[in-house]
Amino acid sequence: MITNSQIPPYSPKPRSGVKDFFLTMFASMFGFILAQVALFLFLFGIILVLAASAGSGEVSVKSNSILKITMDQEIIDSQRDETDFLTSLLQDETGKKNSLQEYLNAINTAAGDDNIKAIYLELSDPNSNLTNLQEIWDALAEFKKTGKKIFAYSDAYSARGLYMASVADKIWLNPQGSVLFKGLGMEIPMFGPLLNALGVEAQVTKVGKYKSAVEPYTLQKATEENRTQLKAWAGGLWNSYLQKISAKTKLDNTRLNQIADSLTSFDPKAAMNYGLVDTLIYRHEIKDKIRDELNQNDDPNYISFSDYLTTGAGQFKYVNSDEVRIIYAEGTIISGESTDTEIGSDTFVEAVKDATEDESVKAVVLRVNSPGGDALASDIMYRQLQLLKAKKPLIISMGNYAASGGYYISAPGTVVVASPNTITGSIGVYGLHFNLKNLMNNKLGIFFDTVKTNKYSDFMSSSRQLSPYELEVLQKSVDRVYDTFTGLVATDRKLSLEKVEEIAQGRIWFAPDALQNGLVDTLGGLRDAIKIAAESAGLYKYSVTYTSTSESFFKKLFRSMNVKTRGILYQSKVSDKLQPFLQEIDRAEKLNGVLMLMPYKPVFF
Missing domain, CATH: 3.90.226.10 (2-enoyl-CoA Hydratase; Chain A, domain 1)
Structure with a gap:
């Protein structure tokens, strides 16, 4: 046996296990950081070269x-x-x-x-x-x-x-x-049987008989209430579509439907x-x-x-210092910062604050294309819009969707303009909790040993089922948010609570119907909303500016690197077909809790 005193002088002194572990860990972290910095500098250099080459070739529009x-x-x-x-x-x-x-x-x-x-x-x-x-x-x-x-x-x-x-x-x-x-068709993927087979239980609390966003996680077939509103949606879109085709062909809708059916x-x-x-x-x-x-x-x-x-044809033209500012709200509403497909409440609030405090901004157009999302984030955005509205005109321009949380942030508009094909309303709230206990214990052999200080410290933990009392607590939270939602709609839209309750219940409305029931003021596009904003502010000459609420370049760069890596691993025709459904599952996972979200966006075909 060799003792410490017998170790040759050129031999390294033995290190303790803990010290050796941390030295190895920090060395690995340092190496990883250096590799990331080197990769970033390499990519940044390529981007600068591309930027230089992109700007070197000027495009001119030839005659004819x-x-x-x-x-x-x-x-x-x-x-x-x-x-x-x-x-x-x-x-x-x-x-x-x-x-x-x-x-x-x-x-x-x-x-x-x-x-x-x-x-x-x-x-x-x-x-x-x-x-x-x-x-x-x-x-x-x-x-x-x-x-x-x-x-x-x-x-x-x-x-x-x-x-x-x-x-x-x-x-x-x-x-x-x-x-x-x-004709138009819709497909709604129903995950209920799949989740049951996997051992996943979706526990639901909701308000509104039409609030069907939870149906894909619990059922195999849509409810009649859901089918009713989806048929109205598809029928409205199809009739709008036929108006253009009829004007071209000089055929009436009856004849066009006969052609479609054949x-x-x-x-x-x-x-x-x-x-x-x-x-x-x-x-x-x-x-x-x-x-x-x-x-x-x-x-x-x-x-x-x-x-x-590249000639600047797609940009707004500067006229003078008086501005109509467009703020874009596109994607699912989340707390925190925005991404390419999500509206972050923090990012949005900063954009609204800037437009409120900027004296050159005389009116604001909020372009909403959102099915809703997180209830608290929606309310934070709503409160900031109220502060803006107190100082200058706020005109809402609805895109494809302005439903649930998307309608929540639209309600305070001085004038609400919906596209003729907009889906809006969905005034309803639900809570969603996924219980993975059966999946983890019986399917995967994974168990969780919980230590807690209080009786409900593990409330909303996905490792167990919510108790009847916990579901009652969640339902009360859902009810409270729903009461707030209907109350602010009644106030902002100058409707009675009874009228709001009649058109709420989580039901989606096609734009012409929403106009009739008072949820919107007029039908038109983004350009119409800009004109209304200018008129509301008393402007005859003005510049149109906008605030981008999307993520910054560097955040997008690292997210894109991650997405591309996943794309290489999973890219296939099958994954392309399943992508909308997988995105919906991913969205549900992110938005676990009290939500204001329209029903699952159907796949049109």
Whole structure:
């Protein structure tokens, strides 16, 4: 046996186990931090090179140009932050995105641009909801009033593609293509049987017979109340859709529904005979067609939508120091800071404070595209909006969704403007708790040994079932939030509590119905809301500015790195199909507690 005194002088002195552990741990942490710094500097260098190269090539609009719009990239509500130029270079797993306002501004600019002679829509399946598409459709219709023409072509029109093409002077289709004209359908994934099989129990407390956001976690089939409101939603969207198609084809709704029920528009010749398209031509014939339509001898000069944006066409124009400020509220409402898909109450409050205190801001337009979310975060946002409203006009512009928590933050508006295709209301509250005890104990063999100081220290722990008393406590909290919700709607909308209770109960309302029952003041788009805001503030000349509430570049960078890693691991056709459903489960996990959220957003097909 060798003692310490016998250890040769060149041998390292033995370290204690604890000390050795911490030295190893800190060395590993230091190495990890160095690697992250090196990776960051490497990526930052690449981004700077890309930024320099992106700015080196100037785009000019040639005379007799045709603006080409494809709408392949996702169209979102929130305008990108002009000051955060690095964000535009960052692409996440869904690719680059364009904002609704970029489309509206660019089309408006093109209408007055002498170098733009026409717009060419090359459409398959525009990547946006029908609410945003209608606003773009209306902007294109305004473009046509200048005497300029619009042409549309597709190898195969989806329902949304045909909707957008209906604004064109000429609609062209590949002779071997098809038109997907079949009505609207909704799919609601029901996780109840799956959760039961996994040993997961969803414990629910709620107010409102139509508050069906919890149904996917507890049932196999939607309730009749839920089916009633979803049918009204789908029916309203379909009728709005048919208005555009009817104006193009001169066919009434009865005849259009007969065509949809027959599926005969899959035949391109039948689609042309119905008037859904004007001519069957191949792609290589398009330039000759456009040249003939415009009475030109030369081939058209195409400029892509993305290139046109680089000329500043998609941005607001500065007029003077009087501002109408747009604040975007897009995504699920959460506490804390915003992400690309979530509205953080802290981020939102700062944006509202800034608009309130900025003396150059004379009126505010709040653009809401949210199904709701966390109840407390919604109330924090609401209270800050009340402070703004006390000083200057607050106009609400509703996008695709302004429901539940999304309606909560819309209620204080001086004027509430809903798109004709908006879904709003859903004035209801629910509590959701997932009990994983059976899954952990019996399926996975995992047990939790709890030590606590008080009887209910582990209240809302997912490792056990809530007791009847705990459910009663949660129900009282849900009831209190619901009473607050209905009370503020009654006050802000100048309705009686009895009337609010009649239209509440968690029911979603299609915009025209919401107008009738007093939840909104008028129907219109974002541009209409801006005009109303200016009039409310007594402005005749003004600049339109906006506040971006999305996450910063650096936060987005690290989140995107994480998302890309997960995407590499899980990317497949199956995962693409399941992605909306997996996102819904992830959303439910994040929002465990008292919530104001509309029913699960159905998948339209």
